[in-house]
Amino acid sequence: MSHHGIDKSKLSETDIISKFVLPAIKDVGWDDLTQIRQEVKLRDGKVVVRGTVASRLKVKSADIVLYHKPSMPLAVIEAKANKHEMGKGMQQGLDYARLLDVPFVFATNGDGFIFHDKTGLCNATLETQIALEDFPTPEQLWQKFCIWKGYTEQQLPIITQDYYDDDSGKTPRYYQLQAINKTIEAVSSGQDRALLVMATGTGKTYTAFQIIWRLWKAKNKRRILFLADRTALIEQTKKGDFQPFGTAMTWSKNRTVDPAFEIHLGLYQALTGPEEHQKAYKQVSPDFFDLIVIDECHRGSAAEDSAWREILDYFSSATQIGLTATPKETNEVSNIDYFGDPVYTYSLKEGIEDGFLAPYKVVRVDIDIDLQGWRPTKGQVDKNNEIIDDRIYNQKDFDRSMVIDERTHLVAQTITNYLKRTDPMAKTIVFCNDIDHADRMRRALINLNPEQYQKNEKYVMKITGDDELGKAQLENFTNPKKAYPVITTTSELMTTGIDAKTCKLVVLDQNIQSMTKFKQIIGRGTRIDDKYNKLWFTILDFKKATELFADERFDGEPVKIINTTPAEVEDPDVNIEGDDYTPTEIDGSELIHEIPPEADGGFNNSNDQPWTDFEPTDDQEVKITKFHVNGVTVKVMAERVQYYDTDGKLVTESFKDYTKKALKKQFASLDEFTKKWNDSERKQAIIDELETAGVLWDALEQEVGKALDPFDLICHVVYDQPPLTRRERADNVKKRNYFTRYSETAQMVLSNLLEKYADVGVQEIENKNILKLEPFSEIGRPIEIVKKGFGKPADYEQALTELEAEIYRIG
Missing domain, CATH: 3.90.1570.30 (tt1808, chain A)
Incomplete structure (x- = not known):
């Protein structure tokens, strides 16, 4: 043709x-x-x-x-x-x-x-x-x-309204575009409640901004409220994704709703309270807002008896869109009952498969007393001379009702060893059982890292709700440009909504009962930051929490659970051990403990009991008898490393195993693979193709040893063939004496190409510029070499193909 x-x-x-x-x-x-x-x-x-x-x-x-x-x-x-x-x-x-x-x-x-x-x-x-x-x-x-x-005429102006484009080249990713478009379709067709489920780190706020922008620009929604439950989230939003709203936007602080603005950012705590005079939202009529977007809506706002639900009920004529990473389905709270089935879901698994979220490696550490339990000797007293209740204390009790100094030290030692082995400046969050535990963990880590502490005393910081100094460091911790603090110990404050892009180590020394909370904690590590070389993260697990990965609910659909467990078990569906578990915090502890001083209207939580759904602060924990002992021998029994696999399962395998699995799917047999390799006119094309299929050449070479050709690497690793080095292959070609059919110049060029292959590999001899380099440049310019040695370019290409066929000849 x-x-x-x-x-x-x-x-x-x-x-x-x-x-x-x-x-x-x-x-x-x-x-x-x-x-x-x-x-x-x-x-x-x-x-x-x-x-x-x-x-x-x-x-x-x-x-x-x-x-x-x-x-x-x-x-x-x-x-x-x-x-x-x-x-x-x-x-x-x-x-x-x-x-x-x-x-x-x-x-x-x-x-x-x-x-x-x-x-x-x-x-x-x-x-x-x-x-x-x-x-x-x-x-x-x-x-x-x-x-x-099925669009109607009325829908078209809204549906065709463009998203915000700031000319920076940032456009919504494919799943964000689907989330935006599906929400706008739902709203424009008259649906008044919508739920959007997107994994942590996938850009929920940016997506929410684009939805609001398009509905507002199309004049479909005129007055809009973005509701969140933490100061930090609103600050992040106002300075970040919502900036383009400019002067149309206000943050409703000091218990006022100013009707002069169109876009309102509001904190539940600033808009309502138990007293009538605190219910600031009533300053405007119920039809004032025509759109409300609720951030992190799994945290209490959908519960029917929640103090926050009253805001949504008051503005019930508004369209309401809920955003969450973890839809919450228990018999007390259901996002789906309230908002309906999600209009769009983008899961952690999809995010990792697409390469937008960081995969994880899990190091599970088992400590002897955690597995075997610890029992005091008869009449043993603790450090405060209290007689210790005689029973067996196990993993659930440690750092809750029983503190063993040596266990704390061992955990801190394991964290320190891991960081020293990998990167002592890798940002790390250590999740502890409570504030007291976070304090002791901070001390143990400082004592184990004196040289780092000498350099900068912010190397380890405790960041909890009761600690103003620590809270003030939160922004430095999440800022990739700031090196310090490096390690933070926390109990509740950092479980959600904290965008720590460069966090590389998440340590679990907390009994995690709830799937929602587990997902939120894992979400602290899943952000990728190419610029700072953060592509994956490690979970160091001391409390068997990562067994929750194996639970099909980890990345499946939320199921509504109806049961009769006592209310204090906050997410009764995930009582991993199956035995009784004592809550140490007021029910609802999964919610976040931060009462912004400017938002609580002078509410003094030390003696007044907050109204039902209010977040307990960290220091409102139910007091529990704690024994504190030392002098116990504690050691690590086992440590095992697992990796995130294709379908979200954890596997224990090396790069070799991984490559084997990936390639056996492509080529069932060695013959199939060699045929494909030999049929391919240029090997670079097949090397690239294998890379798309999951072969990571650099990593594989590191594991196997360097001097193998990609072809031999695969034959050896996947099909257990004895490998030939490039040098051996080159020598075999020389022995066969096949050069003699070429002219002298051609023989010189081909034997130099063979040498290059032996030195640097097949990709190099296929490089278009190879003839411009030494030693070829001594013979002449590429055009002259080809003409003198081979005739026309096609003949040179043919000779190269024949050379490659000789290199990979079997027998």
Whole structure:
């Protein structure tokens, strides 16, 4: 097939796109600037960790995405070189279409298009072939799209309102766009309650901002309240994602709601209270707000008897959107009862698979007395001369009703050893049982790290609700630019909403009963920060908490539990041990203990009991008898390391195992693999392809030992073949004496290429610029070398292919 005298079959995919595909779509009216985007990267590339090495898998980009407007993707076009079948890219295209939630996919090789139309509006056939010149116009696709979605005339202005674009190049990621679009569809069709479930670290606030922006700009919602339950969250939001609202926005402090503004940021505590005069929200009429967005709505606001629910009930005519990472379903609280089923869910597992969230490595440490229990001798007294109740104390009791100094020391020693081995400046959060425990843990860590403490006494800080000095350091801890504090000990304050992007170590020395809380704590580590080289994190678990990973509810749908367990078990569905458990805090302890001084209207919590749903501060714990002993021998019994695997399970394996598993899926046998390798004209292409399939070359080389060719690395690791080094392969080629059929110049070039292969590998000899380098440059310029030794460029390419065939010849 020729096109202006070009042999189409020789054209690359890129040429097919520029010479055939783009002209075909522009000819029917698609606008180059606003409607056509090329090379759209939808995922980031999953991070895989083994040992202390991490690597990102390579990801493909969608060749072309067509948009009605930047906020509305419509179709995916996947192109291949002309030597392929026209529909070869279809499955890849369908995968991108699923992420973008669009019904139209086109696959092409430059001869025409295979058109996949999910709407079924034209005819019953899903996939039809159309000529290049018959590509649908923007109007045709948009109309079909609207009919397929069932949009009404009234919805269109809202649906087509663009998202906010600050020209910085930041656009919503594919799942954020789906979350925004699905919420706007729901709201514009008249749905008045909506729930959005997005894993911690996936940009809930940015998504909320874009939803509010579009509804506000389309004049569909005029007065909007963004509700949160912590000062830090509102400060973060106001300075961060919500900044573009500018002067239209106000933070309702000091118990006032100022009707002059359109966008209100509000703290529950500042808008309501037990006394009538504290109910600031009543200063405006019930129909004042037409949209309320509730951040972290799993924390109490949906409970029917919650003091905070009254705000939502008062403005019940407003559209209300709840945002959460962990929908809460117990018989006291149900987000789903209140908001309805989620309009969109993006889970931790999806986030890690897509490479937007950091995977984790779990180091589980078992301490002898935790497993075997500890019993005092008869009549033994503790440090305060109290007689210790005679019973067996186990993992649940330590640092709750029984403090053993040596255990605290051992935990601190294990943390210190881990940091010294990896990176002593890695930001670390240690979750303790209560404030007293956090205090002792801080002291133990300082005593074990005197040289770090000498350098900067903020190396270890306790950050809890009762400690103003510690709380003041929270911002420095979460700021990647600030090195200190490095280690923080906490009990409740840092479980949620704290955006610690560069946190690399999460230590669990806390009895975690609740799945919601466990997910929130894990969420402290899942953010990725490429700039600061934070791609994964470690969980150091002393309390078997990570067994919750194996629970299908960890990343599954929340199930509503109806049971008759006493109310004090805060999430009765996750009593891991199955035995009685004594709560040490007021029920609701999973909520956050921070009463911002400016918000509580002078509410004095030391002697007044707060109203039901108010967050207990850290120092309002139910007092429990605590024994404090020392002189106990404590040691680590076992330590095991596991890694996050493809389906969210924890596995114990090396990079070798991981590669073996990934490749056995691709090529069942050694023959299949060698055939693919030898058929591939250039090895670089297959090396890249294997990388996309999950082979992490650097990490594998480190584990196996250096001088192996990618081919031998795979044969050895996956198919247990004895490996040949590159040098051995090169020597075998020399022995065969196959060079003699070439001219003298050609022989010189080929033997130099063989040497290069032995030194640096096959990728190097395929490098386009190799002939410009020493020793080739001594023979002449690349063009001269090719002419003198081989004739025309194609003959040189042929000789290179033959050389590679010799290198990989078997027998």
